[in-house]
Amino acid sequence: MADILTLKNITKTYGENTKNPTQVLFGIDLNFEESSFNSIIGQSGSGKSTLLNIIGSLDRPSGGEIFLSGKDLSVFTNKELADIRNQYLGFIFQFHYLLPEFSALENVLMPYKISKKELTKEIEDRAYELLELVDLKGFENKLATNLSGGQQQRVAIARSLINNPKIVLADEPTGNLDSDTTEKVYNLLREINKKFKTTFIIITHDRHIAEKTDRVIEITDGRISLDIKK
Amino acid sequence: MKLAFSIAKRFLMSAKRHTIVIVFCIAIGVSIQVFIGLLLTGLGNSLIDSTIGSSSQITITYEDNLANYNSTVLAVSEASDNISVVTETLTISGALTNDTLTENIVFRGFNFDTANQIYKFDYLIVEGQLPTSNNQVALGIELKEMLDINVGDTIVYNSTVFGEEVLEITGFFDFNVLAINQSWVITPLTTVQDIIGEGDQIGKIEMQLDEVDDDLETKAAIVAALDDDTLDIVTWSEQNGDLLSSISSQQSSSILIQVCVIISVILSIVSVLSITVLQKSRQLSILKAMGIQDKDASFIFLFEGFLLGIFGAMLGVVFGVGLTYAFTTFAVGSDGSPIIPLTLDYGFIALSAGIALTASTLAALSPAIKSSKLSVIEVIRNG
């Protein structure tokens, strides 16, 4: 399989122009194959989220290059990066981040609305279907703030999938879920991976999730300490 | 745009209490602006009005009295649209005497039908009533004590030129001006004409204007209409130079006050909206992470400012007008007319609302720019 994502010598230093800069990532080299199912593990503070945010173009690296489907991300304008985030990437954040003013369904549809395409019956059906997949049938019109942490996390998962992204970047997507739901969510992600050839990069502390992914990348103090495939 | 608008609408709707508070803030600003604006113009107008409102604003004086005046009075009243009332008067001097006391007076003959509109005698009568027929008179209230007389008494007018005449007192008036209260005696025009005894003649044509500021143009129109540039014709502004300069300085200070009010309204709108951006930075980061364009993100805040501005301005106008109405209704003088008469200047109200709307939209500009610069990652990272 071809590589969908390549990182070359990525470094990240926070507070570069301040008195105490802290380097968080040290020369990360990684490639991800198309439609692969990967996990990133590592101790708290090791730089996992930093790396994922850089991959997702939410943050710029201090050094190194990122290639998405062969294209160098650094040449894109902010506007183009926003489009890439909208069309090619799906995010599931560590702190799930829904828009509290909107209902579960509206949150799921938001990436689609941002793409400024006409709202169709199909896409609405798809949103309902995704919510059903994450076991939230009947909660569609509940305001995001009125959902429990785990429910919000599942809405975020459904939201990340609405635009059929090429890559889903998930920062502890099951962090708030009980083991049954975790299993269910994992199976859902797996299914989508198989069905739509979506590439997944999942940060997780949950060994039960990590051991089921096809590849485990361990980060220790900003360096890749282990990179193993099944 | 549509997306930005619907998000803006939702942001405002879901923080209803907060939105209402902001709308009220803007509304209070606008209403103060409207009210103070109307009050200051009203104050200026009323200053003019109280000085010249109950007096002749343009006066034509005939040194040798004018006979056959009807056609002239008609010509004057048709000379300009700005003339609201024209009345003819005849005035002589002399003294009033009863058994023991004598007072010098100004004896003024009026055509009450029209003169009332200028002098508002019917309001000013504090005792008795206006004279209605020949040889009936009403006196300034000060004269009542000075001559020790009452309504219904008779009194004698005498003058070295015109001789004596017995007059019946029908009432007393209070002009709120001591000199007038001490000297004026008013009577129907015919009383004075008969005392002079030279038939129908008048001494002055007095008038009031709709737009007092246009007095000089009106004077020119009268001169043109009567085709007589030897006329002795004087306008209120020619007579009251001091008053005019004080009014104009008062107007410039009122503009200054209004500018201050507008600035404080704008500043409060800006600060309130900046806080809104701060509060929504989390949502903004989420939207950006999902790929919303910077431009659309900025529009969210412009729309928020615009919507807040619209509702704030509308409510503000309602408040402002209500306040003005309440003021004119409840703050009234003894004669039932408002202390400061206010007129709803719709142009001015629309301007105030427009300024508030523009200010809130512009106020949203800096938050909007700030929002497009907001770093997604700061928020995403810090939870």
Added chain:
Amino acid sequence: MKNNKYNEFLDLLEKEDKGKSLLFILDLLNSGVDVVTVYEDYLIPSLFDFKCLAVEQEICIWKEHTRTSIIRTVLEASYPYIIEQRKKEIHKKVIVLCPQEEYHEIGAIIASNYFYLLGFESLYIGANTPSDDIVSAIKILEPDYVALSVSNYYNLVVTRKLTKKIRENYPNLSIILGGQAFSKAESLEQVTYNFYLKDYKDMVSFANEVRK
């Protein structure tokens, strides 16, 4: 002939018949078949010989556990034959264990038996052994080799840390790795070790090396 016999054994296992399975192997050993053959041709293949459909996944786990339990009993019962057939003593001590979270211990038990058979002094410490315990066991037992058996590839995460720690604390102690988790060369490369012994054959040549 041997194939037939293996299928016979597999049949017994399929029926979860512990007693008959055990007697079957003891019969083989008594009839003179050597321990290594029994292990290599019967026990080890039977651990992977599952016929299960995806839908029966849960049944499979249950079956796997039952089978593991039967095989473990068989392995215990075969120990007298290991002693009997043991090669000349090497006077080197090996401790065999599975790292933390690794519960698949059959491989480790077999390896431990093999080491003993090949003349090593061998001690099986157990499955799911916490890293700190391993270090203290090394301190007390003072082995020449520590052998780690890892099946689940995810356990390479802890294995990498463990081997690094062992190397730091005991630089002269040789680390032996074995198990399915290392089947990919790239995976093996990332772990600190001295010897990777894939199967019995590797162990024999290793023993020969040590003997020299």
